[in-house]
Amino acid sequence: MLEKTELYNQFHNKVQNYILAKVKNIFEAEDICSKVFLRIYEKLDSFDEKRASLSTWIFTIANNTLIDYYRTRHVQGEVPETFATSESVEESVCNEEMLETLAHALESLDMRERDIIVFRYYNNLSLKEIAEKIDISYSYVKIMHKKALENLKKYFENV
């Protein structure tokens, strides 16, 4: 059985920093973080390490709490695109092993392809914004983006 104090000490900063990066307000971040840990404690008995790692499970709870926050309290009432979909741990591809695989997959790409993927899916830039940033034409970015996705797809199919 997981100890609540140990869990809090291990994950509090991680959860709070993640939320703070989203809501950009320390007081709201603290409030949401408290709600995340309340949910964690409520659901702790149902945590099954065979279904997901502890980190994946807590990340899912943090994201779902953020979605609730955006739906009920955010000024614009919009859920950011990056976490607009509520996923269960069973649906999630997110685990530490997959991050390591993604790193390997990105290393297998050409530098420009890798940069486009990072800017598109980590920094959430549009292809037009990426074209301006890396100073190449929009049509060429579209071609490289498509090629990079195909290469990544092949990589993930073969692991």
Added chain:
Amino acid sequence: MGIEKNLKSLFEFQKFEKNSRLEKIISETENRYATNLSDSDVSNVAAAGDVGLTAENFPDGKLDKPKNDKYHPLGNV
């Protein structure tokens, strides 16, 4: 699930998990296209001065929580 959705999910998880290998790749990409600050940008940054975001404002010297209600991330406003 499509490759694009998987990538979005994984990069989002990276913001939480901070895998060191992936962090290095992301930093390298961001640094490759980092905009150089002009002289006027640098002087504007210097003019902004100390906005009070120091470890002393936080309990235990950690930059993660304000010590009291007077704290504001933009200093005395």
